[in-house]
Amino acid sequence: MTNIKKITTPLTDEVVKGLKAGDQVSISGVIYTARDAAHKLLTEAIQAGEELPVDFKNQIIYYAGPTPAKPGKVIGSCGPTTSGRMDAYSPLMMEQGLKGMIGKGPRSKEVVEAMIANHVVYFAAIGGAAALIADSVKEAEVVAFDELGPEAIRRLVVEDYPCIVAIDSEGHNLYELGVQQYKIVD
């Protein structure tokens, strides 16, 4: 865990290809929060041929719904939610040019296949370490679906957001590799 790769958004194919499962990464720049309800609305808009409220080309989506900001704070606690719930929507988002996803927990086979096809990287943040993570968020602004409350799309400006490459753009998967390594069969 000595070499931390620093990357900035928007991502390029070159940067994505340089990230390997197990790399420790620190992200700076703009990322967008979106979770269940926002993904449903985005998917409906894409299917209806409507313009999306955010251009996701080369961007990172962060699966998160923060707690409300206390006075004087930019944001409340802001850790990752379970990514698997977004699996049904993610391939379509990758077709829109999405290059990165941040969440927690494993992804489906379909998502990994779409990641390989579209050169996309999946980062894992530490679930439940939300107070700590909030420190890396420097700006936060709702940019779409305000009515969804915690599920609105927020544009975050982050500095040195800490995460790990969980699944890289070639499909190497830390969840599978790590568990295989530590599984004890009697």
Place this chain on the structure above:
Amino acid sequence: MREITAEQITEAVKRMSIEAACDLPEDVEKLLKEAVATEESQFGKYSLEKIVKNVELARAEHAPMCQDTGIVIVFAEVGQDARIVGGTLNDAINEGVRQGYQEGYLRKSVVRDPVLDRKNTGDNTPAVIYTELVPGDKIKIQVLPKGAGSENMGALKMLKPAEGLEGVKDFIIKAVTQAGGNPCPPVIVGVGIGGTMDKSTLLAKKALARQAGQPHPNPEYQALEEELLVEINKLGIGPQGFGGKVTALAVHIETYPTHIATMPVSVCLNCHAARHKEAIL
């Protein structure tokens, strides 16, 4: 009859909602710190160190340790010689949740209809309330804000009695295996065995209200809890599912007599932010 005001109940629920979100109980923190020492995997250890640091930061800053401040589960044991004045029990509890989630800057995560109209209620109500009448003149209130990441990984199976203890163990291990990295391991595994379909799930949830790592009073079930913990930690899932030796911090089993023809088993998982508070009024 001893009188307890609705206002006292509201105040207690409000206070516990905020405290639960920001201040992890010592029993859970102790197990997490032990896990840091036990864990060998690089990413597992890294995750646990961040988790412990986050617990300390959340407590110091009165900030929620996790952004999923949960749907509030309340177990209320109402003494039959206690009389609630000035309002109903459920209203008093929900008012406490409303005030706590507003004043504590906690996330409102409840939608008013599960399928047809998933609109946020805006105040995190209603709570999920279980009330039991017990002897005495006090009211015991336990508050468990439950995140959905772990709740979604719960499982129930109606086993045949012929499947026996092996069937019970297999099902529990299978449930934890299938949950994998999703419920934010290391988890606390709540197990409910017996009763009926509904009773077993309630027991599994109630098992999470126990002090983390406190063994079952029956030595045979205590041994089963210990055995299951060892077996679960051989699965290799590890902290956050990155691989490692610590997948669970504890296994809590609760049981109830059951029908001659059945053996229900439920598993309810709690994430490492295993929030639980209680008050006696």
